[in-house]
Structure formats: C-alpha cells, structure tokens
Amino acid sequence: MALSRLENLYRHVILDHSSNPRNFGSLEDANGMLELNNPTCGDVIQLYLRLEGDRIEAAKFSGHGCSISTASASMMTEQVIGKTVPEAREMIEEFLLLVQGKLAKEENHLGDAEILSGVAKFPARIKCATLSWKALERILLEQKEETNE
Numbered sequence: 001m002a003l004s005r006l007e008n009l010y011r012h013v014i015l016d017h018s019s020n021p022r023n024f025g026s027l028e029d030a031n032g033m034l035e036l037n038n039p040t041c042g043d044v045i046q047l048y049l050r051l052e053g054d055r056i057e058a059a060k061f062s063g064h065g066c067s068i069s070t071a072s073a074s075m076m077t078e079q080v081i082g083k084t085v086p087e088a089r090e091m092i093e094e095f096l097l098l099v100q101g102k103l104a105k106e107e108n109h110l111g112d113a114e115i116l117s118g119v120a121k122f123p124a125r126i127k128c129a130t131l132s133w134k135a136l137e138r139i140l141l142e143q144k145e146e147t148n149e
Contacts, residue, residue, distance in 0.1 A: 010115045017071035017112070022078050027060040032139040035063070038127050043069040047135040051143060054085050059136075066128050068119065073132035075113040085140055092137045099129050 027033075027048035037044040043065030050058040059077040064070075076095075080088045087109075095110055097103035101120030108114055119129045 010118065013112055013115050014067060014071045017074040018067035021070050021074035023060045023074065024062060025060050026062055027058055032143055034135045034139050036131055036135040038131050041066060041128060043128055043131055045073055045132050045135055047132060047139060049139055056080050056083055056088055061132060068125050068128040069131050072116055072129045076132045076136065079111045079113055080136065088136065089140060092133050095133050096130060099126050
C-alpha cells in the first residue's frame, strides 16, 4: 500500500525532527531539570527548563531514544518556549489525548506535534511519544509544589 502525500509529509517531518532535533543539549541556567526513562524500550530523556515567573523562557533536552521519542521531544520544546505554565499544561493535556486518539487534530494548539496523532494506531509507541511530555508535566508539577511551600 502506497503512502499518501500527507503521510509522506508527516513521515518527513518526524524524520527531520529525529535527525535534526531542535533544542538538543543541556541548558546551563536551567531551574527545572528531570531525567525520565521508558524501561520498555530504553528511551532516556533529560529535560531542562528555564522558568521566569509563570513563563517558560527556554527548554532543551538531551538523552537517547527512538525516532518517535526524539522527534516528540524536539517538537515539544519548540512549542513550549515562550508559553505560560497554564498554556503548557493545556498543551500537555491535549497531546496526551491526541496520541491516544481521543482528540481531533483540529482541536489543539500543538503545532508540528499534532503529526504524532498517528501514534494512536500503535499503542506500544505511545510511551515513546509521551516521554518528553511527561517529563515536562512533572517538572511543572514540582515547580508548582515548590512555590506553594
């Protein structure tokens, strides 16, 4: 079965983000950092954030993983830089629903990351796609708990 032009475009974008990840590396002045791994496939991510007030000023990641994991982290960092914490939380929620097939692509604010909606057809790959987003969610939760203390 031949891939449609749209599927080819999606594949190209995922391969581009995987081969040339945006915001890859460490962040010297990060005030939020978390390492998370997916023991079922060996993906590992270190996510670094610099938060200023209620805004994500910078985001970078390092680690190793499959093409879906790397592409998702690349897309996620691109989308959250400059967003407020509530906006980022909304994006996390949307992404988690999207990759489970519970949110239409037209109903989100995820940019390139909406391309990963096809992961819903491959349940074993959902954890790969969500690893970086779960790391972001945990960092934001830790930051919230620290400010409430």
